[in-house]
Amino acid sequence: MTVFNAQSTADEVLAGCDLAGQTILITGGASGLGQETARAMAARGARVVLAARDEGKLAAAADAIRAEIPGAEVETLVVDLASLASVRAAGEEAASRFPVIDVLINNAGVMACPQGTTADGFETQFGTNHLGHFLLTKYLLPSVEAGSAKRIVNLSSRAHHRAGVDFSDLDFTQRPYDKWEAYGQSKTANILFTRALQQRLAPRGIDVFAVHPGGIATNLGRHLTQDDLKELVARMQDATAAGASAFKTIPQGAATTAWAATAPELAGKGGVYCEDCHIAAQDDADPHGGVRSYAYDDEAAERLWTVSEELVGESFRP
Template sequence: MASERTKFGHDTTTDEVLDGIDLGGKLALITGGSGGLGAETARALASKGAKVVVTARDLAKGEGVAAQIRAASGDDSVEIEELELGSMASIRAFAERFLARHDKLDLLINNAGVMACPQDTTEDGFELQFGTNHLGHFLLTGLLAPALLRAAPARVVSLSSRGHQMSPVVFDDIAFENRPYEKWSAYGQSKTANILFAVELDRRMRERGVRANALHPGVIMTDLSRHMVAEDFEFLSKRSPSGELRFKSVEAGAATSVYAATAPELEGRGALYLEDCGIAEVDDSEGAQSGVRSYALDPAAAERLWAVSEEMIDEKLEP
C-alpha cells in the first residue's frame, strides 16, 4: 500500500499521470522498449513531447514499436537503438553511439528485464538474471552518467519488482555456485539489486541534481512471463493474500514508471521505492504483499553492492 497517497492508485494509467505535463525538450532513454511496459512508457512520454530513445535487442521488433510512436507523435519523436544488456561489449558500443549523438539525458528508465529463466549465463559469464537485470544497467548508467549530469535535474528510474521480497542480494553466493539454482530466488536477488542500485546511485549523484528511484510496476501480462509454467502462476497466486493475482493493464503497469520519471512532487527526491504511483512503506512482516523490504533500502548493502558490481565488471564507475 502506498503510504504517501496521491490522487493515483492501482489502476491509474500513463495518460492520467501525464495529464497536464509538458515534456518538450526532454530526452528519455528506455531500455527494453521492444514490448511490454517499456513500449508503453516510450509511447506515453513521446506523446507529451519528449524525444525517446528506445533500446531493443531485436531491432526489427523495436522498429515496430518505433513506427507506432512516430505515427502518433511525429518522425523525430523516437530513435531505436540496439542494446543487449547481457553483453558488456554491446553496452559499451551503445553508450558510445548514444554519447556521440546526445549531449544530455534527462530521463533514464532502466526497464529491460528477464524473469525466472532457466539457469544460464550472460555473454560475460554472469548469472543471467543478475547479469541482465542489474549488472547490465549498472554499467550502462555509469557510462551515461556524464549526460545525466549535463541534464541535471535528471532522473533515473529502476524497474524492480515485488519479487524483490523473494531474496536479498546473497553476497556470499550471487552466482549460485554453492547452492542449487532457484529461478525465483535469482529473480528476487536481481530485483533487490535494482533497488539497492537506486539507493547508492542517488547517494552518489543527488548533490549534483541526479535523483534515482526504484519501483514495482504491478502484475501485468507481458512477455516477461515467457518462462513461466502453470505451477509458477499457482506459486505466485498463493503468495497473494486473496489467493489470486490482481492484474493491471499495460497502461496502468507503465504508469508508475512514468510517475517516477515526471511527477512534480518527486522533484528533488530519491532512494525511494514506488508502487501504484505512490511511495511504498517499508514492510518486513512475513507474507507482506506490498511495500519494500528494509534489506532493499539498506545504505550499507547498497554501497557494498556497488563495490561488488565494480569488481565483477572490472571497472570503477565514479558517477
C-alpha cells in the first residue's frame, strides 16, 4: 500500500531511493514534468538522459540540473517524436551511447493542438504521443532489458476519458477534427500500448506502467485558448468539490512517474494505469478518476499493436 498521494512530490517519493548506477532516459526532458523528473532522479544519484527535439533547450535544462545538483550526471539526446526518421536516428544513437537503460520514461507529448500532421502524415497527437514512442521504445528495448530496474513508464492522462481509439479513422480524415478527442485517443493509445507491451515483456521481468500525472500548468498547454483554460479551471473546481485532486505543482505532477519508476511494491504488477501514486481502479463512470474499461481492452491493445507496426513500417516483436 503506497503512503503517497496527490499532494506528494517527486522528491518525497524518491527520498528513500538510491539510484546510483542507474541510467534513466526521459523523453520531453527539456522542460516541465520531464525536467523535474530528471532533476529529482539525478538528486538520488541517477545518470539521466534528457531527450527532446530542441538542442538548445536540452542544453539549458541539463545545465539547470547540474547547477542545482553538483556532480549530477546529465546527458542529452535530440529526437523529434513527430518524425519517424528522427526517432530511428535517435534510437540508433541511444542504443550505441546507452547500452544499458534501467528505466525508460516516455514523457513527451503534445496536447489539444490545431489540426495537423506529423512528418509522416499521421494526425499530430496520435503520431507524436503514441507512434513516436512506440517506435522509440522498440529501438531502446534491448538497453532496457540489459538494465537492472527494467521498467518502462508511459505518460498517459485522465483525458483518455474523452475518447477511445477509433481504428476506422485514426487521422480524422472522415470526421470533423476535435482537438480534445484527438488528445484523448492518443492518451488511450498510451494505455493500450502499455497493456500490450506488458504482455510481451513480463516473462523477461520488465514492468510497464501508464501514468496520469494530474492537471499541471506546463508548456504542454501552449496550444490552449483562454476558453480552454476557463473550461479546465471549471473542471478542476468541480473535481475539488467532489473530493478529487485539483491542479498540481510540477513537483507534485512528477511524483506518480517517479513512483511508477521506482516503487518496489510495483514489481511484477505492470500493465496498469496509475494516478496520484496508486494503481487506479477500473471505472467507466467517475469523471474525476479511474481508468476506462476500453483502455484495458486487450483485444484493442493487440489491434493497436498490429496497426502501429503497419504505420511505422517496422515489426516490433520483443
